[in-house]
Amino acid sequence: MVMGLLGHPAFAAENSSTPSRTLIIWFSQPEEMKPDAVDGFSGASVLQKYTPETGSTQFVAQLIQKQTLGDLFRLETATPYPRQHDALLRVAEKEQQTNARPSLKTPLPDLSNYDTIYVGYPIWWYTMPMVIYSLFEQNDFAGKTIIPFTTHGGSRLADSLRQIARMQPQARLVTRALSISRNDVSGPDVPVQVEQWVKQVQPQR
Ligand SMILES: Cc1cc2nc3c(=O)[nH]c(=O)nc-3n(C[C@H](O)[C@H](O)[C@H](O)COP(=O)(O)O)c2cc1C
Numbered sequence: 001m002v003m004g005l006l007g008h009p010a011f012a013a014e015n016s017s018t019p020s021r022t023l024i025i026w027f028s029q030p031e032e033m034k035p036d037a038v039d040g041f042s043g044a045s046v047l048q049k050y051t052p053e054t055g056s057t058q059f060v061a062q063l064i065q066k067q068t069l070g071d072l073f074r075l076e077t078a079t080p081y082p083r084q085h086d087a088l089l090r091v092a093e094k095e096q097q098t099n100a101r102p103s104l105k106t107p108l109p110d111l112s113n114y115d116t117i118y119v120g121y122p123i124w125w126y127t128m129p130m131v132i133y134s135l136f137e138q139n140d141f142a143g144k145t146i147i148p149f150t151t152h153g154g155s156r157l158a159d160s161l162r163q164i165a166r167m168q169p170q171a172r173l174v175t176r177a178l179s180i181s182r183n184d185v186s187g188p189d190v191p192v193q194v195e196q197w198v199k200q201v202q203p204q205r
Helices: 002-007 011-018 055-069 087-099 129-138 160-167 192-203
Strands: 022-026 071-075 116-122 145-153 177-180
Touching: 022 055, 055 071, 055 145, 055 177, 055 192, 087 129, 116 129, 129 145, 129 160, 145 160, 177 192
Parallel strands: 022 071, 022 116, 116 145, 145 177
Antiparallel strands: none
């Protein structure tokens, strides 16, 4: 009988004791809000009109966590970025021009505990923030499923899938990555969009 089986202690024990094998790593840089900053080429996240401390990518990461019940890990750089838009643009541009590899503020969790790793980042200067290059060059994702997601101001995924595949050739890269414009991220459809996407890409255990 189905009810009996589902209520069986062995099932309950398995469900409650099996740790999630999903990790959600995200990088997001909320900016100091200027009222006229949202519409420029690289303007601040529209989300900040509503939730000042939440970056767009962070918001999407939280939706993915709700759906997967995975562990969240916020990627932060040892040297914090400026929160002023123009200063942030300049620092990010310089990092890219010098091909920098910013150091992480805190070490990653032990990746051996995870099979599926979502990695979220904004697009900066037509590619991933350089700290995402640090992440993929300095850690081994071999055998893991990497599921990228981005927020952006028009560049969608930019070159990020190609770059991740180059740096992690032994990983299974899900190319059906999620990419949400910062102009849409606070819209009413986004939670459902994320939920449906997770159902499509999340490997079944
Ligand atoms: C330094 C910088 C560079 C950016 N460059 C691009 C870009 O090349 N293409 C693009 O579509 N959006 C660009 N953007 C916009 C961000 O991708 C977008 O605002 C994103 O949603 C920010 O996510 P966050 O709030 O999680 O940090 C840039 C933003 C910043 C701060």
